[in-house]
Amino acid sequence: MSIITLNRQETCPGAVYCLVAVWEFGSMGMLEDQYRDAANLNARIELHARFSANRVPWPRWVFDHLDIPPTGTILELGCGPGTLWAENGDRIPAGWSITLSDFSPGMLEEARQNLSAVDHEFKYAVIDAQDIPLPDKSVDAVIANHMLYHISDRPKALAQICRVLRPGGQLYATTNGMDHMRELDELLSRVGVTPSVAHNPFKLENGREELAAWFTDIEVCRHEDHLNVTEAEPIMNYILSDLSPDDSQLGEIRRVVEGEIALHGAYYITKSSGMFIARRQI
Numbered sequence: 183m184s185i186i187t188l189n190r191q192e193t194c195p196g197a198v199y200c201l202v203a204v205w206e207f208g209s210m211g212m213l214e215d216q217y218r219d220a221a222n223l224n225a226r227i228e229l230h231a232r233f234s235a236n237r238v239p240w241p242r243w244v245f246d247h248l249d250i251p252p253t254g255t256i257l258e259l260g261c262g263p264g265t266l267w268a269e270n271g272d273r274i275p276a277g278w279s280i281t282l283s284d285f286s287p288g289m290l291e292e293a294r295q296n297l298s299a300v301d302h303e304f305k306y307a308v309i310d311a312q313d314i315p316l317p318d319k320s321v322d323a324v325i326a327n328h329m330l331y332h333i334s335d336r337p338k339a340l341a342q343i344c345r346v347l348r349p350g351g352q353l354y355a356t357t358n359g360m361d362h363m364r365e366l367d368e369l370l371s372r373v374g375v376t377p378s379v380a381h382n383p384f385k386l387e388n389g390r391e392e393l394a395a396w397f398t399d400i401e402v403c404r405h406e407d408h409l410n411v412t413e414a415e416p417i418m419n420y421i422l423s424d425l426s427p428d429d430s431q432l433g434e435i436r437r438v439v440e441g442e443i444a445l446h447g448a449y450y451i452t453k454s455s456g457m458f459i460a461r462r463q464i
């Protein structure tokens with residue numbers, strides 16, 4: 183397996199797709215700071231994986247909602263460390279042709295390593311969702327989990343997704359709702375730290391309007407869940423994966439979280455996550 187980072191002008195000898203690494207976009211800072219590799223994202227995934235109340239793990243729930251033909255062609259954008267496929271390795275139909283993509287080569291490498299034990303042949307490609315180097319109407323499904331809110335020119339990305347989908351093909355896009363991580367965000371605000379939810383422009387509550395310009399039959403599915411966190415450390419790691427509070431702010435956050443755990447046995451955090459399923463017009 184190799185990660186393909188071809189230039190658009192290059193021919194691709196024997197390659198399945200001509201793929202291009204596009205670096206000249208405004209998300210460069212995010213790539214350098216946040217998504218150079220999966221370390222920050224893993225801290226956030228760990229909090230949810232360990233302390234979620236819903237017994238159906240998030241990646242299994244997401245997979246349950248995929249309605250893709252047995253020989254379908256699938257493009258995942260912003261795949262991160264490949265958690266969706268690593269956690270569903272036991273039930274991926276043999277006929278699915280799956281390309282995992284991300285604009286971060288470090289993330290893609292992590293996905294490749296995480297999936298090395300999964301018995302399925304994946305393709306990997308560095309792709310910016312705003313410039314997808316695939317032919318028109320060439321895929322049955324596009325998966326874009328917790329990534330559309332990062333994209334500076336989302337209409338451009340949605341137009342690209344629509345273009346590469348076959349008529350009737352579906353976009354599966356997960357994101358968070360307004361209340362996601364509410365208690366933690368309130369605590370951060372109280373100590374003077376701006377929580378990252380303030381920066382989410384594509385939420386469960388407003389995403390439909392944006393999708394409606396390109397897609398029909400838009401469905402919103404919600405994953406009912408909350409966190410009961412019984413240790414302070416994973417919360418501190420979660421915060422530090424994305425934000426830079428000073429020492430006194432961190433000390434105050436730890437004091438409150440540990441106090442709650444001592445009093446109630448756990449620090450309760452509301453979750454609000456779900457998935458848009460949207461069909462390309464026929």
Ligand SMILES: C[S@@+](CC[C@H](N)C(=O)[O-])C[C@H]1O[C@@H](n2cnc3c(N)ncnc32)[C@H](O)[C@@H]1O
Binds near residue numbers: 209260283285
């Ligand atoms: C919050 S992570 C989600 C990862 C994975 N989809 C998941 O749900 O675990 C967002 C991912 O989107 C990627 N990303 C952000 N902007 C992107 C863009 N314009 N094109 C492609 N990938 C992008 C990041 O590198 C990161 O891996």
